[in-house]
Amino acid sequence: MPRLPGVNHVDAVRALEKAGFTIIRQGKHIVMSDGTRQVTIPRHNPIKTFTMGGIVKDAGLTIEEFRQLL
Numbered sequence: 001m002p003r004l005p006g007v008n009h010v011d012a013v014r015a016l017e018k019a020g021f022t023i024i025r026q027g028k029h030i031v032m033s034d035g036t037r038q039v040t041i042p043r044h045n046p047i048k049t050f051t052m053g054g055i056v057k058d059a060g061l062t063i064e065e066f067r068q069l070l
Contacts, residue, residue, distance in 0.1 A: 004053060004063060006046040007070070013041060015069035016059060034059075 013023070013030055016039065021032040030041045039058050042051065056066045 004056065004066070005049050007052050008045050009041055009043050009047055011070055012047060012052065012055065015066060016041075018069045019059065019061060019065075021059065 009030065013032070016032055017023075019034070021034045021037075021039070024031045024033050024038070028043060030043065032039050032041065037058065037060055039055050041047070041055060047055075053063070056063060059066075061069075
């Protein structure tokens, strides 16, 4: 899996909003949904590489598509 080092949680939320996701609720984690998929983003700066890769995969995007949305 290609790496996504140093992604800020605010940038990740912004990119997923461009992909059609909306924020459902916020707390220590941000939960977003596009109607069919649901992803949880931790409020860490930066989000760990392995965690961010899993979030992108769960969102149904490729790493390249996510990088274009950043």
